[in-house]
Amino acid sequence: MTVTEKLNGYGPLAGIKVVEMCTYVAAPATIRILSEMGAEVIKIESFAGDTQRTQGPGFGCKQTETEDPTIDLNNTNKNWVSLNLKDPEGLAIAKKLIGEADIFMNNMRTSALEKLGLDYPTLSAEFPGLIWGQMRGYGEFGEFAHAPGYDAVCWAARGGVAGTFPEKGTSPSIPPQAFGDYNAAVMMATGLLGALVNKLRTGKGEKVVVNLYHAAIWAGSIGICAQQFGADYPKSRKAVPNPFNNTYKSADDKWVYICQPEYNRYYNDLMTIIGREDLKDDPRYSTLQTLLETGVAPEVIEILEEGFAKKDLEEWLAILAEWQVPSQKVFRFTDIIKDEEAYVNDALRKVEYNAFGEHAITTSPVRFGGYGDPPMILSKPVGYHTAEYLTKLGYSDDEIAALEEKGAVKVYHGEEVPDRIFKSQRQEAGEAPCHW
Missing domain, CATH: 3.40.50.10540 (Crotonobetainyl-coa:carnitine coa-transferase; domain 1)
Structure with a gap:
């Protein structure tokens, strides 16, 4: 047969x-x-x-x-x-x-x-x-x-x-x-x-x-298009254009990937999540247009790094899920083969x-x-x-x-x-x- x-x-x-x-x-x-x-x-x-x-x-x-x-x-x-x-x-x-x-x-x-x-x-x-x-x-x-x-x-x-x-x-x-x-x-x-x-x-x-x-x-369509408008590759996670689409290390030395494309809309939420209410509505950082014009995106990334370094990964995943921020632990194959x-x-x-x-x-x-x-x-x-x-x-x-x-x-x-x-x-x- x-x-x-x-x-x-x-x-x-x-x-x-x-x-x-x-x-x-x-x-x-x-x-x-x-x-x-x-x-x-x-x-x-x-x-x-x-x-x-x-x-x-x-x-x-x-x-x-x-x-x-x-x-x-x-x-x-x-x-x-x-x-x-x-x-x-x-x-x-x-x-x-x-x-x-x-x-x-x-x-x-x-x-x-x-x-x-x-x-x-x-x-x-x-x-x-x-x-x-x-x-x-x-x-x-x-x-x-x-x-x-x-x-x-x-x-x-x-x-x-x-x-x-x-x-x-x-x-x-x-x-x-x-x-x-x-x-x-x-x-x-x-x-x-x-x-x-x-x-x-x-x-x-x-x-x-x-x-x-x-x-x-x-598969590289977006990158090839962006390259022609000044977005050089490869990139450093320390200088990505949108800090809300980036990886951050938690207190237990693990990495979380967040992807929130609408930076302006969710800026205040992210500042609240990491405990930086003092930066809400801050004109230096609150719009993506300002970041692009002034080149201060690395400063926002550093602020987020400091915030994410204060809690373990599992704590962050729960908090980000509650706030409906698309996020995931950065997996390796060892994680995938155990993933239900x-x-x-x-x-x-x-x-x-x-x-x-x-x-x-x-x-x-x-x-x-x-x-x-x-x-x-x-x-x-x-x-x-x-x-x-x-x-x-x-x-x-x-x-x-x-x-x-x-x-x-x-x-x-x-x-x-x-x-x-x-x-x-x-x-x-x-x-x-x-x-x-």
Whole structure:
């Protein structure tokens, strides 16, 4: 049984077929989003598998032959087929699978696609209704059109993230691995779904392209606009234009982030909250326009620093909540994996590994009221579903064995990996329905 059959028609994309030839993060994560909407996903790997399978040890993630938490992050609810695209019969099988699909997603270099006949002009001529998607490091034109790229260089470095996020005067930041990839994945999924709507309406396929550099520029829209009007980045928290949109340290050495954009309206409230009623209506500080004209924003920040240093974080959170000031403790990942808010809303879901025990895994963020929290089946070894899909294409057992013998396909022969469906916390508690 394929993973898709196990999901029993779940989701708004049930019946939509996707063929994926993707490695690492951004492109596979794109298709994970579609898989959690119910699409049937056939992931075609080389015999060595998605290169992401090698990455876990680089950040301390253990692996076994059948369990890999790193590959799970981008590959839930997929079916796993392994083909040798350099073999004519392996490539022919890939073409058959693509020909039956609504969407073909890749992050291969254009030159490699052209060599294999998997480029957009070739496939669109053969399959006019096919949606062809490509995730790229940089755009299709210009000096870097054919350059290799990862989110660290395309998104974090050239996209301005590493250079504009740190405190001014410090070294560039090192964002968590693949931070940009997951943002770009949502954008790519949006494009594929837009093309799918058009295909269902007109029958016509489409080419959809997203690149990591553009994704970073889009996310930096406000900063890029502000930079052109004199707001230089990176910034120092000691000199932000609006002191009410800033971080402050509490008495117990923790940080709180407040975000009150309407400075003038809430100035007196904030002065009261920190015990500086003597500064209410003070003409030096009470309007944002005055701060900008006189350059005294750092003085207000210092006043707020002194105020917030007088109470512990939990005291401040309660006080700020009472005054309806948008605020939060500045979390680290150690806080997030213990945060009940993340589990009750299914942003994190607990899964059980035979070798590693219970761990939390992120979920894609889109939810549909008619379907609820999506089912989650973890990844499989390379070639796990090869034989099943070849059978669906009409190959006999003997023909599959012959293809395997000549090196055109890889078939998994190891221990069975059950299709265990992991539910959300509320589903496990019987507080939310399961539609599968």
